[in-house]
Amino acid sequence: MRKSQVAPVITRFAPSPTGNLHVGSARTALFNFLFAKKHGGTFLLRIEDTDKERSKKEFEEDILAGLLWLGIAHDGEPVRQSERAEIYRTYLHKMIESGAAYEAEENQDKTGKVIRFKNPNIAVMFNDLIRGDISFDTIELGDFVIAKDRETPLYHLAAVVDDHETGITHIIRGEDHISNTPRQILIQEAIGAKRPFYAHIPLILAPDRSKLSKRHGAVSVSEYKKIGYLPDALVNFLALLGWNPGTDKEIFSIEELTAAFDIEKVQKGAAVFNEEKLKWMNREHLRALPHEEIAPMVLERLPEDLRAAAYANLDIGQKVLDRVILERIHVLSEVTALADAGEFSFYFSAPHVAREKIVWKKGTPEKTLAHLDKIANILHTASFESPDTIKAALSPYAEKEGRGEVLWPYRYALSGRDTSPDPFTISYVIGKQETIRRIQTARDLL
């Protein structure tokens, strides 16, 4: 096994700005980042925008913003290939002079010349850190095109020159690049560049094992941000897709990932993106977050009227956040969904109570009336310290008379809903006075 050498590690993430930051690309960036940081190295960002037609500034901005949000910080300024024409030209001309490349007459629209690489037609073998030895016969590659003309390099040339110029020691990229490697090695050898280590990581697949694309739902980092995932959760999930620490630990901060990361433990087979697990993981990270960090995020997702209500009554707002919202959401956008479904409004203002629903399915109006009176009575002297103290006060009575018999009317009177958190929690949130008031409103209906 090759052991990491003494030379400092330099990795890079080299996206082309032809689309928003895809979760698969984000994972590639993450593995490069993790590997570099793990070895005290440098992680560079290179924008591969040699294709002027397809490269867009807005995509570059989305990629930069996505990386920043995820906490995958690159070292130094991003390298833009569109700004390095001079460098590529120098290499290209040297290659033509040495005979490693030549101008060919043919050109797609037959209006000019194209630069082809003079293929030595040899067998190329390279060692992949994840997959072991991989060999190719380069004959079938032919004299492939490396530049549109003397001024315009294409992907393979630009990538190899930049990797060489910036001293990249480890190229960690998607499995889809395996077949590009022999071409790039050929170019490396032609320009006298040192061969870096390669590690081709497995692809991320959709649940139907096809390529993860828009028709499967969210695919870009910015979409996950919008849905309300935490960056740490996405990073954690992505890291564990195709890699694992060899222990049972699953919840990691990016610092912990850096410490535990080992490129040789990266999986060979493709992994299916499982959004259920991501949700679970997001919840775990959400729960671990300090209160003061979560509060603004939740508030931001609340509809205007509820936010105003929460500000108007800080005590209730606080309790709803702690006891209700954080108790049931996995992603932040659920805050909005739950609010829109009316799950929170009854904490701030008395709900509409339907007479026929107050009585439990097995109960009678007469008994229910008596129960409500008794509940109000007990609650009057009960401690509202916590949901538990309220429960403790009511338990003996509910136990004696039948839980459903007592607790259903109680809960319904407070919430006006078929489903809701338990009545003790609601009582705790709205307070003693309002609890008793709502119980009386309900009993008066009977």
Added chain:
RNA sequence: GGCCCUAUCGUCUAUCGGUUAGGACGAAAGCUUUUCAAGCUUUAAAGCCGGGUUCGACUCCCGGUAGGGUCACCA
């Protein structure tokens, strides 16, 4: 189709020749003193197939099958 890569529960994975094949998500059931959510407990659930090598293969080798990648003057 050529070339290349891959193959353990539905999904993410542990195992690096000897285990009752472990964990997590999801699912199911029960408990948590009505419901919903959460939580806890329990259960079901896997070595693609066929040959070797070996005292012994999920693990190593070969073949098949399946899936994926790639075959641009995109990256």
